[in-house]
Amino acid sequence: MEYSCNLYELRCNECGKSFGNRPLSACDECLAPLEVQYDLEQIRGKFTRESVAAGPANIWRYKALLPIPEGFQPDLPVGFTPLVRARGLGKRIGANNLYVKNDSVCFPTLSFKDRVVSVALANAQAFGFTTVGCSSTGNLANSVAAQSARLGLKACILVPADLEAAKILNTQVYGAQLVRIDGNYDHVNRLCTQIADEYSWGFVNVNLRPYYAEGSKTVGYEIAEQLGWKLPDNVVCPMAGGSLIRKIKKAFGELIALGLVEPKKVRFFGAQATGCSPISTAVKQGWDYIEPQKPNTIARSLAIGNPADGPAAAKMIRETGGWAEDVSDVEIVAGIQELAETEGIFTETAGGVTTAVTARLYAHGRISPDETTVVCITGNGLKTTDALEGRFEESVPVKPKLAAFDAYIKAFDGNLDSLELELAGGAR
Amino acid sequence: MSIKVTLPTALARHTDGLKTFESDAANLPGLLTEFDTKFPALSANVKDESGRLRKFINVYVNDEDIRFLGGDAHAFEDGDEVMLIPSIAGGNCGQRRWLTLPYDESIMGGC
Numbered sequence: 001m002e003y004s005c006n007l008y009e010l011r012c013n014e015c016g017k018s019f020g021n022r023p024l025s026a027c028d029e030c031l032a033p034l035e036v037q038y039d040l041e042q043i044r045g046k047f048t049r050e051s052v053a054a055g056p057a058n059i060w061r062y063k064a065l066l067p068i069p070e071g072f073q074p075d076l077p078v079g080f081t082p083l084v085r086a087r088g089l090g091k092r093i094g095a096n097n098l099y100v101k102n103d104s105v106c107f108p109t110l111s112f113k114d115r116v117v118s119v120a121l122a123n124a125q126a127f128g129f130t131t132v133g134c135s136s137t138g139n140l141a142n143s144v145a146a147q148s149a150r151l152g153l154k155a156c157i158l159v160p161a162d163l164e165a166a167k168i169l170n171t172q173v174y175g176a177q178l179v180r181i182d183g184n185y186d187h188v189n190r191l192c193t194q195i196a197d198e199y200s201w202g203f204v205n206v207n208l209r210p211y212y213a214e215g216s217k218t219v220g221y222e223i224a225e226q227l228g229w230k231l232p233d234n235v236v237c238p239m240a241g242g243s244l245i246r247k248i249k250k251a252f253g254e255l256i257a258l259g260l261v262e263p264k265k266v267r268f269f270g271a272q273a274t275g276c277s278p279i280s281t282a283v284k285q286g287w288d289y290i291e292p293q294k295p296n297t298i299a300r301s302l303a304i305g306n307p308a309d310g311p312a313a314a315k316m317i318r319e320t321g322g323w324a325e326d327v328s329d330v331e332i333v334a335g336i337q338e339l340a341e342t343e344g345i346f347t348e349t350a351g352g353v354t355t356a357v358t359a360r361l362y363a364h365g366r367i368s369p370d371e372t373t374v375v376c377i378t379g380n381g382l383k384t385t386d387a388l389e390g391r392f393e394e395s396v397p398v399k400p401k402l403a404a405f406d407a408y409i410k411a412f413d414g415n416l417d418s419l420e421l422e423l424a425g426g427a428r
Numbered sequence: 429m430s431i432k433v434t435l436p437t438a439l440a441r442h443t444d445g446l447k448t449f450e451s452d453a454a455n456l457p458g459l460l461t462e463f464d465t466k467f468p469a470l471s472a473n474v475k476d477e478s479g480r481l482r483k484f485i486n487v488y489v490n491d492e493d494i495r496f497l498g499g500d501a502h503a504f505e506d507g508d509e510v511m512l513i514p515s516i517a518g519g520n521c522g523q524r525r526w527l528t529l530p531y532d533e534s535i536m537g538g539c
Contacts, residue, residue, distance in 0.1 A: 026514040028438055031484040193513055197437045292495050308515045
């Protein structure tokens with residue numbers, strides 16, 4: 001179960017051992033995670049601004065720098081999400097040159113997971129897997145279910161048994177087999193590691209993980225291209241396992257190496273929830289290791305207490321001159337609302353984390369107002385509406401009469417006026 | 429006293445295919461010492477230069493990460509199931525979150 005390719009292969013980050021291309025996530029010598037390495041010299045001259053521009057308006061325009069097996073015909077138009085100038089949010093937090101990379105509208109399932117899953121499934125097919133799976137309680141489950149349906153692969157997705165009905169439905173609708181495991185997410189994840197060991201299945205975040213993770217690089221390629229083939233000064237990125245932030249840096253490094261952008265030292269800033277902040281803690285303490293935590297936050301998509309890429313992410317952040325911050329659940333909800341109110345972008349709890357951390361980085365002077373900064377928003381708020389439950393009062397129905405509407409508006413404006421007076425410290 | 433030790437397939441090549449075995453080790457350092465004599469190839473594979481377990485291996489005792497139980501100092505009990513697993517990102521999301529806000533589960537995925 002392997003394929004040959006002379007452009008890229010799996011290699012151990014720690015000891016350098018090569019493994020060709022096969023469904024494997026850890027080195028058999030030192031057990032460190034494997035990563036896809038490219039022969040950039042072979043790609044030089046073939047991957048140019050022009051060749052990219054001639055490609056489709058999705059992640060496959062960067063196919064030459066993705067581990068995509070020969071002969072694979074990309075089908076789904078994944079990625080190439082908007083990079084929007086965030087003037088409104090910038091004004092509120094004191095940033096003059098702020099951009100939002102908006103993966104809350106990624107195709108097909110509204111999160112950046114669509115990028116990684118599409119690359120993982122291309123490899124699942126090349127390895128001959130007919131059944132794919134993952135451990136997840138949301139974004140990843142949705143994406144694996146949707147994309148495997150499109151490719152005609154069977155999907156078996158493992159989730160904790162107490163997952164809400166809505167999340168189960170959002171995966172089952174695609175026809176995926178959903179297995180509820182009597183345990184928490186940690187149990188599910190470890191079980192998937194054991195299943196991948198025993199069954200001939202392709203688990204996107206287990207034995208296909210090195211390929212899967214490469215899909216995250218497309219966020220970096222898109223940021224550079226959408227800024228007119230320039231790198232930003234800073235990137236603010238949410239962190240769970242610590243993979244995405246490292247892959248964006250890897251993408252920038254490849255673009256510099258291939259001459260598509262001018263060399264630049266980009267600073268990377270990581271965002272976590274205080275209730276699960278092993279990487280930001282390591283950055284702040286200057287540790288070269290991670291102290292595992294038991295997650296306790298509403299930002300469940302970032303709630304990995306023992307992130308395997310954490311030590312490498314923390315080291316990388318410090319090396320770039322960046323920083324990491326973490327915010328409380330109250331700040332996360334405020335961050336969701338702030339992004340929605342200023343930019344019209346409704347993000348999930350992870351995006352609330354990133355927005356709130358960005359505000360703090362500016363407030364603490366870690367990022368200067370005029371620097372070009374890109375904030376990575378990775379998921380859609382429609383998937384975590386429960387986080388906003390009770391935030392908005394249900395209004396009293398107004399009779400369908402103009403006079404009733406006039407009275408309603410006057411009362412509403414009056415309430416606003418008195419609220420503003422109160423906030424200003426005055427009294428009526 | 430006896431504990432049951434489980435290894436992933438990747439490590440079983442160092443134990444002649446044995447993936448589960450009984451041990452009477454009292455704690456994790458004791459188990460690693462036992463590897464030295466019982467499975468020298470495994471011992472060489474899972475330990476770093478300083479003789480400690482490599483950082484890329486997680487140890488679970490009855491489904492709990494040993495680091496939450498006190499690590500090396502944790503005393504195994506009769507019947508414990510001890511599992512060695514290579515760490516891959518994906519992690520640990522078991523705790524129920526705080527209950528003061530009316531939110532329940534959100535979305536798992538990981539960046």
